[in-house]
Amino acid sequence: MAESERVVPVHPIFLANLRDHVHHNLRDAIVAGRFQDGERLSERDLARELGVSTTPLKEALRQLESEGLVRTEARRGVYVTFGAQQAEEMSLARAALESMIARLAAKRAEPSDVERLRDLVRRMEGATAAGDITLLIDLNEAFHGHIHEASGCDYLCRLQAKQQMYNHTIRVGLLGEAEERGLALGEHRAIAEAIATGDQDAAERIMRDHVVRSGQRHVQTVFGATRLGDTI
Amino acid sequence: MAESERVVPVHPIFLANLRDHVHHNLRDAIVAGRFQDGERLSERDLARELGVSTTPLKEALRQLESEGLVRTEARRGVYVTFGAQQAEEMSLARAALESMIARLAAKRAEPSDVERLRDLVRRMEGATAAGDITLLIDLNEAFHGHIHEASGCDYLCRLQAKQQMYNHTIRVGLLGEAEERGLALGEHRAIAEAIATGDQDAAERIMRDHVVRSGQRHVQTVFGATRLGDTI
DNA sequence: CATTGAAATCTGATATATCAAGCATCAGAT
DNA sequence: ATCTGATGCTTGATATATCAGATTTCAATG
Known part of the structure; x- marks a missing residue:
C-alpha cells in the first residue's frame, strides 16, 4: 500500500507565522x-x-497596501483606505471576477461537475426550507467552490478571494x-442551470448580478446608504 | 494669484524608496x-x-506574494509562480475588471466624457493611418485612462492596473x-460608441472581448501555445 | 550496501538599532 | 504681532544580528 493513501503531505503554508496573523x-x-477611513496607523505603536x-x-502592512486597504506615506504614516465607496468597488470587483470564473466554468464543466452542482442546489433547497443557516452557509461555500474547481482557474480564484468582505x-x-x-437560492439554481447547459453569457450575467446584489446588501448594512443606488 | 495655479503639490508617493524599486x-x-515558473529565489542572495x-x-516579496507572483514557504524558499496559465488568467482578470469599469463608464459618462472619447478615437484613426506607433500607444493609454475617469472608480482601476503585463x-x-x-481601432471605436449611447451591456462585452483578444495575442507571443485556444 | 540519525548548513522569521525625512515648537528678529 | 529658521521629536526606511525550522551531509550501524 502506498503511503500516500494513508497520510497526506502537510502544506508548508499551514505553519503559522506572525506576519500572516497580523495581516x-x-x-x-x-x-x-x-x-x-483615512485613520492613521503608527507602525511602532501598532507593533x-x-x-x-x-x-x-x-x-503585513505591505500586503494590505498591495490589496489597496492602506496607503503608506514615507516618514509620515500609514493610512487606512477603506470606506463605503471602496467597499462598493470591492464588491463590484468580486462580481467581475466571479462572473468571469462562472463563464469559464460554463465552458469547461464536465458532466460530473454539473451533477455535483445540481446536487448542491437540491441540498440548498432543503436547507433553505428548513431555515438551517449554518448548513446553508456551508453549502453556499461548497457551491461557489465547486464552480471555481470546474472553471479550472487558480489565479482568478485567488484574486477573487481577496475581494471577499464576509466572515x-x-x-x-x-x-x-x-x-x-x-433570492440567493433562485440565483444559485439559475447559475447551476446556465453552467449545465453551457450558456456562458447567462452564467456570467446571473453570477454578476447575484454577487452585485448580495454585495450591495452587505455594503448597505455596514455603511448605510450607497451611492450606486440603482442596480448596475 | 493663488499659488496653486503656479505649482502643484508633490505626492508623497513620488519619493523613492528601495522597496518599490525592488518590487x-x-x-x-x-x-x-x-x-x-517555479524558480526558487533566496532572500539573502537576491538582497x-x-x-x-x-x-x-x-x-517587496510580500507585495509580489499578494499579487500572486511568488509563493513563500517558511524556512524553505520563495518560489516564482508565473507561467503560461497564470498569464492567461491574469489577462482574463484584467478583461473582467476592465469590462466592469467600462460598464460603469457607460452608466455614468457625462457628455464631456463622450466628446473626449470620440476625439481620442478620431486621433487614433489618424495615428493608425499614419502608422505612428508611439503616438498610438499614448492615445490608447489616454483612451483607457479616460474611461477609468468617466467610470468614477478608484479601487477597480488600481486592481486592474495590477493585472497589466505590458510595458x-x-x-x-x-x-x-x-x-x-x-482590430484595436475598430474595438476602441465600438467601445466609445457603446459608452456614448449608455449601452452598458455592449460596453462591457466589447471591452471584455477586446482585452481578452489582445491579451491572448500577447500571451501567445511570450509563452507560445495557449490552452484556451478558442475564444471564450 | 542500505539505513539511520546527529551535526552542519541553509533558509526565512523575527527583533532591534540606527538613519534621515517630516513636522511641530518656540526663541529671536523685524 | 508676524515671520523666520534652528532644534528636537516622531516616523517610516534600512541594515544587521539572531533565532529556529528545514535540508543536506556523512559517518556509524546493522
Whole structure:
C-alpha cells in the first residue's frame, strides 16, 4: 500500500507565522469597518499593541497596501483606505471576477461537475426550507467552490478571494433574512442551470448580478446608504 | 494669484524608496518571463545581488506574494509562480475588471466624457493611418485612462492596473502589426460608441472581448501555445 | 550496501538599532 | 504681532544580528 493513501503531505503554508496573523487581524478589522477611513496607523505603536516587532508588521502592512486597504506615506504614516465607496468597488470587483470564473466554468464543466452542482442546489433547497443557516452557509461555500474547481482557474480564484468582505458572522446576518435566502437560492439554481447547459453569457450575467446584489446588501448594512443606488 | 495655479503639490508617493524599486524590478522581470515558473529565489542572495538589505526585499516579496507572483514557504524558499496559465488568467482578470469599469463608464459618462472619447478615437484613426506607433500607444493609454475617469472608480482601476503585463517595449511589438492596429481601432471605436449611447451591456462585452483578444495575442507571443485556444 | 540519525548548513522569521525625512515648537528678529 | 529658521521629536526606511525550522551531509550501524 502506498503511503500516500494513508497520510497526506502537510502544506508548508499551514505553519503559522506572525506576519500572516497580523495581516488577517488587520484585514478583518479594516473590512469590518472597525477602522475609520483615512485613520492613521503608527507602525511602532501598532507593533507594540500587537506584541510583535516592526518586521512582520511591516510585511503585513505591505500586503494590505498591495490589496489597496492602506496607503503608506514615507516618514509620515500609514493610512487606512477603506470606506463605503471602496467597499462598493470591492464588491463590484468580486462580481467581475466571479462572473468571469462562472463563464469559464460554463465552458469547461464536465458532466460530473454539473451533477455535483445540481446536487448542491437540491441540498440548498432543503436547507433553505428548513431555515438551517449554518448548513446553508456551508453549502453556499461548497457551491461557489465547486464552480471555481470546474472553471479550472487558480489565479482568478485567488484574486477573487481577496475581494471577499464576509466572515462567518456576517454571513449569518445576511442569510438570517428569509428574503435573502429565497433570492440567493433562485440565483444559485439559475447559475447551476446556465453552467449545465453551457450558456456562458447567462452564467456570467446571473453570477454578476447575484454577487452585485448580495454585495450591495452587505455594503448597505455596514455603511448605510450607497451611492450606486440603482442596480448596475 | 493663488499659488496653486503656479505649482502643484508633490505626492508623497513620488519619493523613492528601495522597496518599490525592488518590487518594480522583480515584477517586470517575472511578468516578462525572465524567471522560470517555479524558480526558487533566496532572500539573502537576491538582497546581495540587488545591493539592499533583506528588509526592503522582504517587503517587496510580500507585495509580489499578494499579487500572486511568488509563493513563500517558511524556512524553505520563495518560489516564482508565473507561467503560461497564470498569464492567461491574469489577462482574463484584467478583461473582467476592465469590462466592469467600462460598464460603469457607460452608466455614468457625462457628455464631456463622450466628446473626449470620440476625439481620442478620431486621433487614433489618424495615428493608425499614419502608422505612428508611439503616438498610438499614448492615445490608447489616454483612451483607457479616460474611461477609468468617466467610470468614477478608484479601487477597480488600481486592481486592474495590477493585472497589466505590458510595458512600453511590449506594446511597440504588439502594435507593430498592422492587423492588430486595425482590430484595436475598430474595438476602441465600438467601445466609445457603446459608452456614448449608455449601452452598458455592449460596453462591457466589447471591452471584455477586446482585452481578452489582445491579451491572448500577447500571451501567445511570450509563452507560445495557449490552452484556451478558442475564444471564450 | 542500505539505513539511520546527529551535526552542519541553509533558509526565512523575527527583533532591534540606527538613519534621515517630516513636522511641530518656540526663541529671536523685524 | 508676524515671520523666520534652528532644534528636537516622531516616523517610516534600512541594515544587521539572531533565532529556529528545514535540508543536506556523512559517518556509524546493522
